[in-house]
Amino acid sequence: xxxxxxxxxxxxxxxxxxxxxxxxxxxxxxxxxxxxxxxxxxxxxxxxxxxxxxxxxxxxxxxxxxxxxxxxxxxxxxxxxxxxxxxxxxxxxxxxxxxxxxxxxxxxxxxxxxxxxxxxxxxxxxxxxxxxxxxxxxxxxxxxxxxxxxxxxxxxxxxxxxxxxxxxxxxxxxxxxxxxxxxxxxxxxxxxxxxxxxxxxxxxxxxxxxxxxxxxxxxxxxxxxxxxxxxxxxxxxxxxxxxxxxxxxxxxxxxxxxxxxxxxxxxxxxxxxxxxxxxxxxxxxxxxxxxxxxxxxxxxxxxxxxxxxxxxxxxxxxxxxxxxxxxxxxxxxxxxxxxxxxxxxxxxxxxxxxxxxxxxxxxxxxxxxxx
Amino acid sequence: xxxxxxxxxxxxxxxxxxxxxxxxxxxxxxxxxxxxxxxxxxxxxxxxxxxxxxxxxxxxxxxxxxxxxxxxxxxxxxxxxxxxxxxxxxxxxxxxxxxxxxxxxxxxxxxxxxxxxxxxxxxxxxxxxxxxxxxxxxxxxxxxxxxxxxxxxxxxxxxxxxxxxxxxxxxxxxxxxxxxxxxxxxxxxxxxxxxxxxxxxxxxxxxxxxxxxxxxxxxxxxxxxxxxxxxxxxxxxxxxxxxxxxxxxxxxxxxxxxxxxxxxxxxxxxxxxxxxxxxxxxxxxxxx
Numbered sequence: 074x075x076x077x078x079x080x081x082x083x084x085x086x087x088x089x090x091x092x093x094x095x096x097x098x099x100x101x102x103x104x105x106x107x108x109x110x111x112x113x114x115x116x117x118x119x120x121x122x123x124x125x126x127x128x129x130x131x132x133x134x135x136x137x138x139x140x141x142x143x144x145x146x147x148x149x150x151x152x153x154x155x156x157x158x159x160x161x162x163x164x165x166x167x168x169x170x171x172x173x174x175x176x177x178x179x180x181x182x183x184x185x186x187x188x189x190x191x192x193x194x195x196x197x198x199x200x201x202x203x204x205x206x207x208x209x210x211x212x213x214x215x216x217x218x219x220x221x222x223x224x225x226x227x228x229x230x231x232x233x234x235x236x237x238x239x240x241x242x243x244x245x246x247x248x249x250x251x252x253x254x255x256x257x258x259x260x261x262x263x264x265x266x267x268x269x270x271x272x273x274x275x276x277x278x279x280x281x282x283x284x285x286x287x288x289x290x291x292x293x294x295x296x297x298x299x300x301x302x303x304x305x306x307x308x309x310x311x312x313x314x315x316x317x318x319x320x321x322x323x324x325x326x327x328x329x330x331x332x333x334x335x336x337x338x339x340x341x342x343x344x345x346x347x348x349x350x351x352x353x354x355x356x357x358x359x360x361x362x363x364x365x366x367x368x369x370x371x372x373x374x375x376x377x378x379x380x381x382x383x384x385x386x387x388x389x390x391x392x393x394x395x396x397x398x399x400x401x402x403x404x405x406x407x408x409x410x411x412x413x414x415x416x417x418x419x420x421x422x423x424x425x426x427x428x429x430x431x432x433x434x435x436x437x438x439x440x441x442x443x444x
Numbered sequence: 445x446x447x448x449x450x451x452x453x454x455x456x457x458x459x460x461x462x463x464x465x466x467x468x469x470x471x472x473x474x475x476x477x478x479x480x481x482x483x484x485x486x487x488x489x490x491x492x493x494x495x496x497x498x499x500x501x502x503x504x505x506x507x508x509x510x511x512x513x514x515x516x517x518x519x520x521x522x523x524x525x526x527x528x529x530x531x532x533x534x535x536x537x538x539x540x541x542x543x544x545x546x547x548x549x550x551x552x553x554x555x556x557x558x559x560x561x562x563x564x565x566x567x568x569x570x571x572x573x574x575x576x577x578x579x580x581x582x583x584x585x586x587x588x589x590x591x592x593x594x595x596x597x598x599x600x601x602x603x604x605x606x607x608x609x610x611x612x613x614x615x616x617x618x619x620x621x622x623x624x625x626x627x628x629x630x631x632x633x634x635x636x637x638x639x640x641x642x643x644x645x646x647x648x649x650x651x652x653x654x655x656x657x658x659x660x661x662x663x664x665x666x667x668x669x670x671x672x673x674x675x676x677x678x679x680x681x682x683x684x685x686x687x688x689x690x691x692x693x694x695x696x697x698x699x700x701x702x703x704x705x706x707x708x709x710x711x712x713x714x715x716x717x718x719x720x721x722x723x724x725x726x727x728x729x730x731x732x
Contacts, residue, residue, distance in 0.1 A: 206634065
């Protein structure tokens with residue numbers, strides 16, 4: 074009898090505990106749904122008032138004019154441009170750093186370096202923004218051409234060198250017979266190398282002569298956002314490289330592979346989906362960042378000409394929402410107010426899609442690692 | 445038990461009486477609404493006035509000149525801060541509703557056009573500034589400067605500073621898309637002092653030696669030229685009341701605070717041009 078009552082009590086307690094836990098979990102899921110709902114609720118009146126075409130295809134952004142226009146295309150382009158630029162900075166650097174941390178650096182160094190990199194994530198974004206505005210923007214204005222030229226050499230020289238060697242090899246085997254192949258290869262390499270260096274110098278000088286009229290531009294924020302996304306990319310990629318495990322690495326070594334072969338042929342392919350997820354998470358960080366872009370992107374609502382010109386000021390979705398919120402009149406429910414929610418909805422949708430894709434990719438990588 | 449209850453009743457009644465008296469003492473309640481440009485003045489005045497008269501309660505909201513006028517017409521506020529004069533329609537609506545708007549000019553607001561100190565350009569006309577921001581003039585050599593692309597800096601569209609510029613210089617024409625927007629007067633100055641090809645505008649109080657204020661239509665922006673109306677990018681800032689406030693009331697004291705020496709100091713300290721001319725040390729802040 075007593076036993077029965079005790080067991081019933083225990084079951085009740087267990088039920089209650091489950092209930093509490095379920096409520097807590099559900100509330101965080103509900104919070105996401107609520108945010109979606111309330112943003113969508115305030116976004117739809119905008120589309121009712123102004124339709125879709127102007128918002129997605131218009132290039133005139135004058136929300137405060139007497140005769141307002143809400144063309145958000147330049148703002149979408151600006152967001153895309155800044156994000157792509159940030160990815161171009163963060164992805165090669167981040168993945169390389171992660172590989173270096175997980176497979177190349179000795180354990181002791183890694184223990185020291187990883188916390189330092191993760192500290193980068195702890196710097197408040199307004200501090201990054203301040204740096205971008207006060208230090209980096211004037212620097213770019215004064216030495217913009219030289220910075221661009223040095224970057225160009227760093228990026229272009231290694232692939233150009235490899236390309237010259239391969240092309241020389243191919244040309245020599247086509248043009249010369251087997252006896253004079255070595256000589257032919259040298260001649261080809263020299264000619265092609267000369268051509269390549271001339272081209273590099275020519276383009277480099279063009280970069281050097283370029284004047285950066287305004288330091289608060291897409292390139293500035295792209296670089297800063299790239300560095301802000303680095304800790305995320307490095308952490309997640311390093312974890313996924315670690316998850317590959319000793320067995321695969323040792324197996325590769327046992328088959329006589331060198332360290333480079335092990336890395337390139339075994340470890341990286343095995344961790345590829347984890348690396349993809351890291352990249353997506355890093356890009357999401359760059360899309361969602363507000364303070365840095367509001368302070369240092371220039372906030373000019375224009376599509377740069379040509380569209381990939383990173384040296385022109387741009388405006389992003391996040392900065393527009395933050396900057397225009399103050400005056401938007403929510404009492405009268407004007408289009409000016411609802412357009413910001415339309416933008417927030419667009420941002421949320423982008424983030425949602427990115428998140429889904431990265432979930433998929435991570436799930437796939439887990440499956441692959443389990444065999 | 446019974447005595448306890450009666451004590452409680454007594455306490456409640458006493459509280460009610462106290463509350464009643466305090467409510468009648470706080471009768472001097474001033475509600476202010478309106479322009480974000482005039483808002484800082486109203487806030488500083490309210491702070492000063494309440495420190496002198498703790499029994500007076502002043503609330504200041506900043507919802508824009510248009511909303512300020514609306515509130516005054518609807519009788520929801522006592523003072524409407526406005527960075528422009530009332531429109532015909534607003535005046536008509538007010539008078540029809542039995543409200544007689546009276547304007548008090550509390551200060552003047554001028555917008556110097558600033559460039560980098562290395563820029564040789566000294567003077568622009570209002571039309572030239574208009575054309576620069578409208579995107580018709582894109583290079584400094586079109587206005588007698590070096591061959592450099594003009595970098596246009598503007599305040600964000602939330603600000604009263606932007607509104608003044610938009611009305612007085614742009615005449616409500618669209619500002620071209622490649623104009624950069626920054627969030628504060630200080631940020632405008634920061635961008636201009638570090639960018640050789642930049643042009644910007646900021647409140648009088650924000651101009652110092654790190655940037656160069658241009659003469660506009662050959663008039664140097666200064667306290668004198670702004671208050672005398674010589675400088676073209678300037679405007680009066682208003683507070684509107686319903687009729688002239690009864691003399692001796694807190695409301696009267698509040699809307700005439702700008703005529704006192706303390707009022708002048710407050711206005712100068714937040715960077716506007718006072719309408720009075722007491723001699724103070726604060727004048728050194730404003731460039732000659």
